[in-house]
Amino acid sequence: MDGTPGGCEAAVHSARTYLEALPPDHVMVKLDFSNAFNSIHRREMLLSVYSRVPELHAYCRSADSQSSCLYFGPYIVLSEEGTQQGDPISSMLFCNTIHPVLSSLEASMKLGYLDDVNLGGTVKQWLQM
Numbered sequence: 001m002d003g004t005p006g007g008c009e010a011a012v013h014s015a016r017t018y019l020e021a022l023p024p025d026h027v028m029v030k031l032d033f034s035n036a037f038n039s040i041h042r043r044e045m046l047l048s049v050y051s052r053v054p055e056l057h058a059y060c061r062s063a064d065s066q067s068s069c070l071y072f073g074p075y076i077v078l079s080e081e082g083t084q085q086g087d088p089i090s091s092m093l094f095c096n097t098i099h100p101v102l103s104s105l106e107a108s109m110k111l112g113y114l115d116d117v118n119l120g121g122t123v124k125q126w127l128q129m
Contacts, residue, residue: 028120036115038082
C-alpha cells in the first residue's frame with residue numbers, strides 16, 4: 001500500500017470543489033468516528049490484513065491476536081479491542097479495515113483520512129441508507 005503524494009491536499013481541494021458546486025438536492029456529510037482506533041474489532045482487523053496485506057499478517061497477529069495488559073497505577077486493564085496504542089502501523093490497520101465499507105457506499109463523493117470521513121450525495125440517497 002503506497003501513499004498518494006499530495007493526497008491530503010487533493011482531498012481538501014476535492015471537498016471544496018464539491019461543496020462549491022453542490023446542487024440543491026445534494027448534501028455532504030462529515031463523520032468523525034469517536035474513539036475509532038480503540039473500537040475496531042481486532043478479528044475484523046486481522047481478517048482485513050490477511051486478505052489485503054498478507055505480508056503483514058504474521059506481525060499483526062503476533063501483536064494483536066491476544067489481549068495485552070495496560071497498567072495504570074495499581075490497576076491492570078486488558079486491552080482486547082482496537083489497535084495497540086503507539087503501534088506505528090495502527091493508522092494503516094484502521095484504514096485498511098474500514099476501506100471495504102467505504103468503497104461499498106454509493107456516494108458521489110467519498111473522502112477518508114484516518115477516522116475522518118466525508119461523503120457526498122443526494123438527499124434521497126442518504127434517506128435510503
